[in-house]
Amino acid sequence: MNPILVMALKDLRLLFRDKLGAFFIIGFPILMGLFFGLVMGSPTSSVSQGKMKIAVVDLDQSETSSKWVSFMAKHESIELEELDFDTARESVRKGGRVAMLVLKKGFGETAGVFWREPPTIQVGVDPSRAMEAAMLQGMVMEGIGQLAGQRMMDSSSMNDMIARSRADLVADETISAGNRLLLNTFFASLEKMQNSIGALQADSDESSAGSLGAGGFEFANIESIDVSRKIDPKSQAAQLPRLKSRWDISFPQAMMWGVLGCVAGFAVSIARERTQGTMTRLQIAPITRSQVLLGKALACFLSVVLVVVFMVGLGVFLGMRPGNYLTLAFAALCVAICFTGIMMIMANLGKTEESVNGAGWAINMVMAMVGGAMIPVMFMPQFMQGLSYLSPIKWGILAIEGAVWRDFDFAEMMLPCGILLATGVIGVVVGTTILTKE
Amino acid sequence: MSIPAVTITALSKSFGDLRAVDDLSFSVQNGETFGLLGPNGAGKTTTISLLIGLLRPDHGSVVLGKTESRDPGNPAFATVRQSVGVAPQALSIYEALTAKENLEFFGQLYGLSGAKLKERVAWCLDFAQLAERAKTRAGTFSGGMKRRLNMAVALIHEPSILLLDEPTVGVDPQSRNHIFESIQTLREQGMTILYTTHYMEEAQRLCERVAIMDHGKLLAMDTVENLLSQFGGDSIITADLQSIPSGVEIPGARSGNRIRFVAPRPLEEVAKLSSKGVAFQTLNVIQPDLESVFLKLTGRNLRDG
Numbered sequence A: 001m002n003p004i005l006v007m008a009l010k011d012l013r014l015l016f017r018d019k020l021g022a023f024f025i026i027g028f029p030i031l032m033g034l035f036f037g038l039v040m041g042s043p044t045s046s047v048s049q050g051k052m053k054i055a056v057v058d059l060d061q062s063e064t065s066s067k068w069v070s071f072m073a074k075h076e077s078i079e080l081e082e083l084d085f086d087t088a089r090e091s092v093r094k095g096g097r098v099a100m101l102v103l104k105k106g107f108g109e110t111a112g113v114f115w116r117e118p119p120t121i122q123v124g125v126d127p128s129r130a131m132e133a134a135m136l137q138g139m140v141m142e143g144i145g146q147l148a149g150q151r152m153m154d155s156s157s158m159n160d161m162i163a164r165s166r167a168d169l170v171a172d173e174t175i176s177a178g179n180r181l182l183l184n185t186f187f188a189s190l191e192k193m194q195n196s197i198g199a200l201q202a203d204s205d206e207s208s209a210g211s212l213g214a215g216g217f218e219f220a221n222i223e224s225i226d227v228s229r230k231i232d233p234k235s236q237a238a239q240l241p242r243l244k245s246r247w248d249i250s251f252p253q254a255m256m257w258g259v260l261g262c263v264a265g266f267a268v269s270i271a272r273e274r275t276q277g278t279m280t281r282l283q284i285a286p287i288t289r290s291q292v293l294l295g296k297a298l299a300c301f302l303s304v305v306l307v308v309v310f311m312v313g314l315g316v317f318l319g320m321r322p323g324n325y326l327t328l329a330f331a332a333l334c335v336a337i338c339f340t341g342i343m344m345i346m347a348n349l350g351k352t353e354e355s356v357n358g359a360g361w362a363i364n365m366v367m368a369m370v371g372g373a374m375i376p377v378m379f380m381p382q383f384m385q386g387l388s389y390l391s392p393i394k395w396g397i398l399a400i401e402g403a404v405w406r407d408f409d410f411a412e413m414m415l416p417c418g419i420l421l422a423t424g425v426i427g428v429v430v431g432t433t434i435l436t437k438e
Numbered sequence B: 001m002s003i004p005a006v007t008i009t010a011l012s013k014s015f016g017d018l019r020a021v022d023d024l025s026f027s028v029q030n031g032e033t034f035g036l037l038g039p040n041g042a043g044k045t046t047t048i049s050l051l052i053g054l055l056r057p058d059h060g061s062v063v064l065g066k067t068e069s070r071d072p073g074n075p076a077f078a079t080v081r082q083s084v085g086v087a088p089q090a091l092s093i094y095e096a097l098t099a100k101e102n103l104e105f106f107g108q109l110y111g112l113s114g115a116k117l118k119e120r121v122a123w124c125l126d127f128a129q130l131a132e133r134a135k136t137r138a139g140t141f142s143g144g145m146k147r148r149l150n151m152a153v154a155l156i157h158e159p160s161i162l163l164l165d166e167p168t169v170g171v172d173p174q175s176r177n178h179i180f181e182s183i184q185t186l187r188e189q190g191m192t193i194l195y196t197t198h199y200m201e202e203a204q205r206l207c208e209r210v211a212i213m214d215h216g217k218l219l220a221m222d223t224v225e226n227l228l229s230q231f232g233g234d235s236i237i238t239a240d241l242q243s244i245p246s247g248v249e250i251p252g253a254r255s256g257n258r259i260r261f262v263a264p265r266p267l268e269e270v271a272k273l274s275s276k277g278v279a280f281q282t283l284n285v286i287q288p289d290l291e292s293v294f295l296k297l298t299g300r301n302l303r304d305g
């Protein structure tokens, strides 16, 4: 077997024999990932559990329009608030609400009446939340459908409407005699049907009425309002809605703690070879010094890959759905190379296990805090976000997130991955050079 | 015994102002067991480190093994290293690995694998008397067990030159005996052994030739026998006498029945006295050993530092 591989396998074995080391690499990340994932809550559940925030602008202020608003408000997946037009639009633009609905003047007259031109509802949806918008559109239609259903059920208002429509018909001279006859017959039969329904006192529930809307009939014209985002794409409001699961933020973050555990563990193991005297044997064995160090590097690389694979596996088991596994593999590779390089530099921080461990974790903590392994970068104050660019952890998380939920394309991956690769290569070269010169 | 396995020529190494090894020259013949004797700080470990290339000499040179044109005996060469086994004075084993795993790992570093590796591991476990504890982590071993494993690891790749730096420190007498027997077996198999110690009796028992060093300098080098006769001095005889016939002259000092005297050939003296009718109640003869050789050479006891 190649001596580098022999070294690496031995070091992996040693790493997992060390209980505390293994805890930092696997146990701690699991706890972190689960804890923050649970704290964060699930973004998908917020859609289905009545938390889709919608603004309604009721310019009609009629009985029908407020009825429709109350239908919508009853929907369990919607949190509705009536606002004026500008406030509503601003709140959608800033990411505070998913969408705004505008009922124009005259809505009440035509909504839910089959034979009239359907009412126009203006909808402004946050462009980053297309999925929710589609759901909302369905609900809007359903609301109108309910309105229509209720109008039919409510005999007096229906009869009243039929009477009024008949009067309109009589007054409207543009309607030809033939058509007028046809419509009159239609109204008459409609009146008859309406009365018999009233007599039956149909205890119909709203859903059966709602199903009228689902029958393919166009209840309303949906007109869109431009609410193009005014918000900074780096803000939480821009990023959070794209999350696909509650583990999307916590797991990439937690992984980094495992990665840092590997870094500290292997940096210390190089010092330990010295203190326990085994470095002597390695030096007098028929292998070169760089083979010894490359063995360490390989072991570190493999363990980082292992941590990422394990955490992704656990995340997927819990419901995380990485967008692109190929990109994820590439990200993991870059993370592993980067932190292997950092490990090789860190190994030079001291001669004893204690000094390397102390200095190593001090640096690790700074990298982790600044890089967003504790508090995600997007939740940090502005100046801290600026500082985070200096931490390899930030780039590691970004690369992993790019593959998991940010849906980065190849070009977008190149920035974090390029930085990770460069850091790694520099680290391995510099670290190995110093270590072999001793 | 004509081809030297180890040749050291005018070797010097300083740490700052301290001359740890000072113009040292000696050679160890092929198949010889050679003792390097000296008190703490004499420079034994430094000499070993220079021999295996862990340290670079300030002056002088080191040649290991057969000197061929392609293989200049420089310990920096992998082929040279392959033929050398070292049991460092400082324990150098992985405490988190078991005895077996330690042996397997180092065996693989020396290119062993498969059945050969298995066979060597078993041999070494047996050598170190650790077969029953093969699957126990070395960290839980007693000091003596670790020491034995440390020595066994040096033998995993069947080296032709074995460098043992105080291999018996902290080993109980029984295990020490086992180690001595094993070393004697290795010697019979033709292995060249360089053995450092400050236990004179070990050198006396194991080594054909001994070099005595102090403060980095070689003081004397010869067979044990020659060293004793050259530097050992006289034996010391103490005895309690039962009766002394009148007229018999008693050598040395006397107080009451007890006598004490020195003589180059103690047994002849005792026989002479006996034949004159002196009856002995007790008799104690202290023969010179390497300890006394060292005392003679340096004016100091070996272990007082």
Ligand SMILES: Nc1ncnc2c1ncn2[C@@H]1O[C@H](COP(=O)(O)OP(=O)(O)OP(=O)(O)O)[C@@H](O)[C@H]1O
Pocket: B015, B018, B019, B020, B038, B039, B040, B041, B042, B043, B044, B045, B046, B047, B089, B198
């Ligand atoms: N790396 C070093 N740096 C500085 N001084 C050293 C170093 N190694 C050894 N020395 C010094 O060199 C001298 C010889 O040390 P060495 O270890 O060779 O002695 P030794 O004969 O092996 O002693 P012992 O019987 O105690 O093992 C000592 O005075 C020691 O302090």
Ligand SMILES: [Mg+2]
Pocket: B044, B045, B046, B089, B165, B166
């Ligand atoms: Mg020593």
